[in-house]
Every structure is written in C-alpha cells, then in structure tokens.
Amino acid sequence: MRLIASSNAENIRRWRQSWFFEWLSTNAAQYSYYQNTAIDKPWHWEYRGQATPSEQFEQFAADSMADRDRTLTEAFPIADERFDTQPTEFLSLQEDLPVHTVLDANARIRSGSPEWRSTGRRIPRHTRVRIQAVEGNYANVTGVDGTAYGWTARSNLGTFYKDSEVFAAMPLVPLLPLSIASEWSTLKRALVQTYNRLGGLMAAIATELGIELPAILAVWYVESAGRSHTPNQAIIRFENHLLYDKWGAENQTTYDQHFQHGSHNGIAGDRWENHKFREASTGSFQTSHGEQAREYQVLALASRLAGEEIALQCISIGGPQILIAGYRLLGYETPRDMYDAFQRDERPQVLGFFDFCQYKLGHGRNRGALLRHLAALNWESFTRGYNGAGQVATYSRKLREAYAAVRDLFPTGSSTAQSVESHPMNSSAAFRSFPAPIVPETAVITAGRDELANVPLLRGHRGTQPDLILRWNEMATSPTQIDVVIHLHGYSDDRDRMILSRTKEPNSGFLNPDNASDLSLGRNRPTLAVLPRGNYFGGKSGKGYNFPALITASGLQELINFSLQHFSNGFGLSNLQVDRLILTAHSGGGAPLMQILRHNNPHEVHVFDALYQDASSLIRWADRRIRQDITALQTSAIADPQAWMRAQGGALRVFYRGGTATQSYSVAVHRAIAPLMASLSGNSAIVSDWYRVQRSTVSHNDMPRRYGWQLLADVSTNLPGTFSP
Known part of the structure; x- marks a missing residue:
C-alpha cells in the first residue's frame, strides 16, 4: 500500500x-x-x-463497542490497560468526600494486611460506604447503614462531582462574563452564551482537570445544538429503538401499533433513524423528533405503555444529552432521580457531564479516560467513547469547529478559567489532588475489551468491520491457562452492513443482562471471550451469514491461536494455553457449529435455538463427552463431583422454541442422549444437570442474551422459562 x-x-x-x-x-x-x-x-x-504526568494520557483506551446511538444499556466500553504503562496523576476529584460508592461488580472483601486474601464475599455494587482506614491500595469500609464490610481494593470505590458541597455552592456563572460582538458568527455567539450561563462551574472543574474550557464548551454546544435550559422542560430526545430493546421485543404487537424505527418491521434505515409514533393503535404515524413538545408526547405515551422506569431510560437529557439508562454512572439511585435533577436546573447537568466522562470507560485505572481524551483534544477517541462508533468523523468535525470558534477567547492559562483553589467558595480540604487510579496488586489484569479491524484469518469474510471483538474478565494473577469462549452469531437484518458491536455483541451472551457494566463474563476463572464476524452471503432471505474461515480442519484453532497471541502480547504473557473451550451458537450460527464439531472437541457447547439442520455431529460429540464424564465419576475417587465437572467435565445445553423449525432436530438430540442419562447413578447422577435439551418460552432473538451469561456463570444452572421436551 x-x-x-x-x-x-x-x-x-x-x-x-x-x-x-x-x-x-x-x-x-x-x-x-x-x-x-x-x-x-x-x-x-x-x-x-x-x-509530564498530566500529558501521559490514555490515548488508546478501547474505542467503544457502544452503538452509535449511545445505547448505555449495552456493556460500557472500558479503557485497555495494555496502553497505560504508568498511572497518571490526572484526576482531582475529591477523594475525601465522606461517602464513597462501590463501583465494581466484583468488589471482593479481603482479609487484611499482609496477605489481603479474598474472603469469597463481595460488597454489593452501588453500595454507599464510608472509609474507616486506608492501607496502601486497600480501604476498610463501612456501609452508610452501619454494615462493617472490611477491607477492599480502593480501586473498587469512587466519588461523584454531584455529591460535592463545594460544587453545589459554587456559582454557575463566571466572575467575568464576556461581551458578545455583533460581527461574531452564530456558532461563536452560541458558545459564548453558554459560557456566560455556565462558565463559572465549567471553568473551575476544567482547570482542575487540565482541560481547556473551549473543549468543554464545544461538547456542550454539539450535544445541545446551542439550546439553553428551561426549568422542568429540559432538552430530551426519545429513542424508539431503545424502547423496543427494553420492552417492545417482548410486546411487539403493542409496540408496532404505536412506534416505528428503522430496520424493524419493514421500516427503512438504521435503528436510530425514522422514529415515528401514534397515540392510537390506528391512523397515521408522525415523526418523533423535531419539536420538544413531541419528544415529551412520545415519553408520556411510552410511560403509559411500558412504565415510567423503562420509558425514562430511553431518553437522553439536558445540555450534555446523556442517556438516563446510564443513571448509575452519574451516581443516581433511580432513573427518576436523574430525570428530576436534570429537569431542575443546569448545575446537575454540568456535574453529570463530568461524572459521565469520569466513569463511562470504566473505573480503576480506566477512570477518567474520556476526560484525558478531551484534555488531549483527541476528538476522534473522545467521540467514540462519548457517542459511540458511528458517525465519528461527523461528530469530530463538529467538535473541532466549535473548539476553534472560541479558542482565541480563552488562551491557555488565562484568568478566565478560574481554578477551584482561587475561587472564594473553595474549601481546600475538599480538593486535594486526586491520586493516580489505583489498581490492586492482586488484579494483574483488569477486565477489558478490544475490537480488531483487520484479522488475517477473517479477511475473506464479506461484511463490515470490525472483524473480531475480544472480551476478558479480571485476573488476579498472570494466567498460564485460560478458558476460551467463542460465539457464532446468526443472520442479520442489517445484511452486509451488520456491525458486531451494535447488534451481535449485545446479544452474544457475554454481557450481564441485568447489569450492563458487569465485565466479569459471569466467571471467576480467567476467561477470554471471542466474537468473530461471519461472512455475509445473503441467501434466500438476503440476511445470511456463515463462517467459511472457521469450518476447515484448522480454522477454529487458528482463530484461538490468533486471539490468545493478541491478548498475550497486550499483557506481556507467554505460552498461554487453553484450559476449557466453550462454543456457543445462536440461530444461523448452528450450521457452522455442526461443521466445526467435526474437527474440534470443546468442553462445552451452548445452542440457542440454532438447530435448523441435522445435528449428528453434535450428537456424536455429546455421546463421547458424556461417556467420559460418567466413567471418570464412577471409577475415580472424586470427593467433589460438582467441582470436578466445573474443572474437567463437559456440558451441553440446547434450547429451542416449541412449534418452530428447530424443534425436531433439538428433540432428536434429547432422544439420542436420553439412554445415557437413564444409566446414571452415584457420583455420575449429577451429569444430567450438565447435559440438557429444553424448550424455552424466551423469544428467539433474546435467548442468548437472557441465558448465555448465566450459563457462563454456571452451565448446570436451572434457567427460567425452560421445560423438558
């Protein structure tokens, strides 16, 4: 080239x-x-x-798997510690606030110095705690309700700008407002108007963080389109497709009677386009956007049909246009709490913007990655983290233009951007320099995610990049062995424009459906999750995907080797080996799974309504695995059969929808393994929990999202909405 x-x-x-x-x-x-x-x-x-320390920004925080429509209900993208060679003394959030919040879903309680062993217990996420003592990277905490939790890593804790008494009292307006010249452009006038309204608080925080004030103003202008706030009539935008994801998929008839969005039910365009609604179940649809009165009308309709809690999480709100679905990122207890705060005035919106940027890409060493991108004027990386992977060029251009429009009014180091220390409202004790993000010594590898656009093995697959998405959970020590989970996705309504991060990753089973920011993959064992993009071939439906690169004798192993090498290179590991191999497939991914099983012997197979064809290869694999497990459990002195199955045994979970094309082939698998299940006794009796075929009432498209994460946590678990064939 x-x-x-x-x-x-x-x-x-x-x-x-x-x-x-x-x-x-x-x-x-x-x-x-x-x-x-x-x-x-x-x-x-x-x-x-x-x-300098403040210049050592995390330039290469993982660029967001988020949907271009900022779907915060999906897993939040986090920074990649491989590119953070030394922690940065960058943030200056007030660590001494009396109340901290547990941010990590895996906040282990530890024994104390010097071993800091995990006790096996955890502090529930979002618990409000007070720090009683600090020793190195650990803090002894007590809940605000008096519960004595004990020691945990300080990186599990965080504070929010919205909770600062100093910021609550600081004037929004700047000490010296700027006069607006008649010859200025509309853009420049709008930016200065924002400064005159909010610049006092913005400048104080921006100066503390080493961010140029024009960069903050640029984001505010692009997100709000220059509009100001009216109390109790905050700027909102209702996202129909988010309502579909949260409620409409389970209530399609009602949804389709009242709402429309692109790529659904015959409507043209992408999901975030062509949003329409109607109050009655008949009559003409009208556009959802364009006027604030209409946005509120759609919100009211959705609240009546789906309930307020769901409806509120489908709107972005305020000057920074943050989705209420991310209310926990901003330190709010409920969606309504965030909605009410942002409706009241612009102070919570300004503080919420900095809290959002502080935690959007994760906590611990990933804390503040968006702020670092903004301080570096790295518009593209900031845009990906803030708005998602779509339209990066467009948003970046708008931010760059807005920044340039007022850059000359706020030269670096000017007194206009007054620091917190010099502000008359300052309480110095509340603003000690925040220390470098703390990563506990036991967390050698923090949970993360990576997107790869050019994977040699998948180069021949037709479609839209990225080619591959990798996810991994937190690892307390550098692993020599790691579990590998590979998901084979199905067909796509987006055809050759399908983007993994937008439609397939959220439904891969790698994400906790009840906790979007849980990055554990549901597992305590070191695990690498692999999501390859299939090859678009269209077929009769025009939606077909297959995996020609993976169905060869060596294809799957090549993918595993590539993924392990990429992961190992990032963390300085060598000779990393696969411990357990888990294959999962949804819908059209079942056909390549059958071919892959001819050449590979995974430990577990999870099938989500994917058997549209003869499953002989799956039956042969299951028969071998079941016999191996029975023999081992009946002939060996195994004290804990459950632990043995988790570490060395196999598993097969097949789910299908009754009365559909997958029923007959799924039932055939059930009948094939039934005689072996009938022979179980003694230690081997538990095997029946690990090899099951079940009918499910969960919708076809929702099955891997609802079941996948739970199976990764415990493949023998009983799942809701499942029944024997």
Whole structure:
C-alpha cells in the first residue's frame, strides 16, 4: 500500500487503515510523539519532549463497542490497560468526600494486611460506604447503614462531582462574563452564551482537570445544538429503538401499533433513524423528533405503555444529552432521580457531564479516560467513547469547529478559567489532588475489551468491520491457562452492513443482562471471550451469514491461536494455553457449529435455538463427552463431583422454541442422549444437570442474551422459562 502526505480523502482512508498508522497510534507516545488531532492529517505527528504526568494520557483506551446511538444499556466500553504503562496523576476529584460508592461488580472483601486474601464475599455494587482506614491500595469500609464490610481494593470505590458541597455552592456563572460582538458568527455567539450561563462551574472543574474550557464548551454546544435550559422542560430526545430493546421485543404487537424505527418491521434505515409514533393503535404515524413538545408526547405515551422506569431510560437529557439508562454512572439511585435533577436546573447537568466522562470507560485505572481524551483534544477517541462508533468523523468535525470558534477567547492559562483553589467558595480540604487510579496488586489484569479491524484469518469474510471483538474478565494473577469462549452469531437484518458491536455483541451472551457494566463474563476463572464476524452471503432471505474461515480442519484453532497471541502480547504473557473451550451458537450460527464439531472437541457447547439442520455431529460429540464424564465419576475417587465437572467435565445445553423449525432436530438430540442419562447413578447422577435439551418460552432473538451469561456463570444452572421436551 502506497502512503503519501496528501489530503486526498482516499489517501487519508488508506492511512487510517494501514498497519503503520495502527503502530504509531499504539507506540508513538512512548517516544513523546503525538498526532496533531487539530488537523485531519493522520501522517502529522509531533515531538512534544518528555511527557509530564498530566500529558501521559490514555490515548488508546478501547474505542467503544457502544452503538452509535449511545445505547448505555449495552456493556460500557472500558479503557485497555495494555496502553497505560504508568498511572497518571490526572484526576482531582475529591477523594475525601465522606461517602464513597462501590463501583465494581466484583468488589471482593479481603482479609487484611499482609496477605489481603479474598474472603469469597463481595460488597454489593452501588453500595454507599464510608472509609474507616486506608492501607496502601486497600480501604476498610463501612456501609452508610452501619454494615462493617472490611477491607477492599480502593480501586473498587469512587466519588461523584454531584455529591460535592463545594460544587453545589459554587456559582454557575463566571466572575467575568464576556461581551458578545455583533460581527461574531452564530456558532461563536452560541458558545459564548453558554459560557456566560455556565462558565463559572465549567471553568473551575476544567482547570482542575487540565482541560481547556473551549473543549468543554464545544461538547456542550454539539450535544445541545446551542439550546439553553428551561426549568422542568429540559432538552430530551426519545429513542424508539431503545424502547423496543427494553420492552417492545417482548410486546411487539403493542409496540408496532404505536412506534416505528428503522430496520424493524419493514421500516427503512438504521435503528436510530425514522422514529415515528401514534397515540392510537390506528391512523397515521408522525415523526418523533423535531419539536420538544413531541419528544415529551412520545415519553408520556411510552410511560403509559411500558412504565415510567423503562420509558425514562430511553431518553437522553439536558445540555450534555446523556442517556438516563446510564443513571448509575452519574451516581443516581433511580432513573427518576436523574430525570428530576436534570429537569431542575443546569448545575446537575454540568456535574453529570463530568461524572459521565469520569466513569463511562470504566473505573480503576480506566477512570477518567474520556476526560484525558478531551484534555488531549483527541476528538476522534473522545467521540467514540462519548457517542459511540458511528458517525465519528461527523461528530469530530463538529467538535473541532466549535473548539476553534472560541479558542482565541480563552488562551491557555488565562484568568478566565478560574481554578477551584482561587475561587472564594473553595474549601481546600475538599480538593486535594486526586491520586493516580489505583489498581490492586492482586488484579494483574483488569477486565477489558478490544475490537480488531483487520484479522488475517477473517479477511475473506464479506461484511463490515470490525472483524473480531475480544472480551476478558479480571485476573488476579498472570494466567498460564485460560478458558476460551467463542460465539457464532446468526443472520442479520442489517445484511452486509451488520456491525458486531451494535447488534451481535449485545446479544452474544457475554454481557450481564441485568447489569450492563458487569465485565466479569459471569466467571471467576480467567476467561477470554471471542466474537468473530461471519461472512455475509445473503441467501434466500438476503440476511445470511456463515463462517467459511472457521469450518476447515484448522480454522477454529487458528482463530484461538490468533486471539490468545493478541491478548498475550497486550499483557506481556507467554505460552498461554487453553484450559476449557466453550462454543456457543445462536440461530444461523448452528450450521457452522455442526461443521466445526467435526474437527474440534470443546468442553462445552451452548445452542440457542440454532438447530435448523441435522445435528449428528453434535450428537456424536455429546455421546463421547458424556461417556467420559460418567466413567471418570464412577471409577475415580472424586470427593467433589460438582467441582470436578466445573474443572474437567463437559456440558451441553440446547434450547429451542416449541412449534418452530428447530424443534425436531433439538428433540432428536434429547432422544439420542436420553439412554445415557437413564444409566446414571452415584457420583455420575449429577451429569444430567450438565447435559440438557429444553424448550424455552424466551423469544428467539433474546435467548442468548437472557441465558448465555448465566450459563457462563454456571452451565448446570436451572434457567427460567425452560421445560423438558
């Protein structure tokens, strides 16, 4: 590929897709070279000398798997610690606030110094606690209700700007408002109007964080379109497709009577497009957007039909246009609490913006990654983290233009951006410099995620990148063995435009359906989850995907080797081996699964309404595995059969919808393994929990999302809505 210094659009595209640009993006900062993101020239990198602590930003936090529509109900993308070679003393959030919040879903309670052993117990996520003592990376905490929890990693805890008494009292308006010149552009006037309304509080926090005030104003302008706040009539946008995800998928008849969105029920466009509604179940639909009165009308309709809690989580609100679905990220107890606060005035909106940016990409060492992107004026990375992977170029251009419009009014270091320390309302004790994000010594690898756009093995698969998504859970020590879970997705209504992160990852079974920010994969064992993109072939439905690169004799192993090597390179691991291999498939992913089983011997197979064809290869695999497990359990002195099955045994869970094309083939599997199940006795009696075929009442498309994560946590568990054939 020939790369030149030309602003030609095709050359810029080639640059951004080249291995060289990827290498620069990953490694250049180590040598104090940084891309000049103020111009759209991917070949323009500048030497900036020895980086100061506040300049050692996490340039390469994982760019968001989030939907371009900012679906916060999906797993929140987090930064990738592989590119964080040394923690940064960047944040200055008040650590000394009397109340902290447990942010980690896996906040282990530990024994105390010097071993800091896990007790096997955890502090429930979102618990409000007070710190009683601190020792190194650990804090001894007590719940605000008096519960003595004990020691836990300080990285599990966090505080929120909204809880600061200082910020609650600080004036919103700046000490010195700016006069607006008549010759200024509409854009510049709107930005200065925002500053005159909110600049006092914005400037104080921005100065503390080392962020240029024009960068904050730019985000506010682009998100709010320059509109100001009216008490109890905050700017909102209702997202029909989020209502479908949260409620409509289980209530399709009612949803379709009142709502429409793109790519559903014959409506053209992407999911975030062509939103319409109607109050009655008949008559004409009207657009949901364009006027605030209409947005509130749609919200009221959704509240009546789906309930207020669900409806509120389908709107973005306020100047920063943050989805209420992320209310926990901002420290609110309920969606209604966030809605009421943002309706009241703009102070909660400003503080909420900084809380959102503080935790959107995770906590611990990932805390504040969005703020670091903003401080570095890394518009593309900020956009991906804030708005999602769609329309990055468009949003980045708008942010860059807004920033440039007022940059000259706020020179770096100017007195306009008054610091918290110099503000008359300051209470100095509340603003000690916040220490570097703390990662407990026992958490060698924090949970994370990565997207790969150019995977050699999958290069021949037709479709839209990325090619591969990897997820991994937290690992207390550097592993030498790791469980690998591979999910084979099905067909897609998006056809060749299907994007893994938008439609397949949320339904892969890798995410906790009840806790979108739980990154554990449901597992305590070191686990790497692998989601490859299939090959679009269309077929009669025009929606078909298969996996030609994986069904060969060596294809699956090549994918595993590639994924392990990529993961190992990132964390400095060597000779990493597979412990348990788990294959899962949904819908059209069942056909390639049958072919893959001819050449591979996984420990577990999870099938989600995917047997549309002869399942002989699955039956042969299951027969071998079941016989192995029975023999081991009946002939060996195994003290704990359950523990043995978790570590060495096999498992098969098959689910199907009754009265559909998958029923006959699924029942055939059940009949094939039934004689073996009837022979169980003694220790081997438990095997029947690990090999099951069941009819399910869960909808076809929702099955892996509802069941997958639970099976990864415990493959022998009883699942709701399931029945014997």
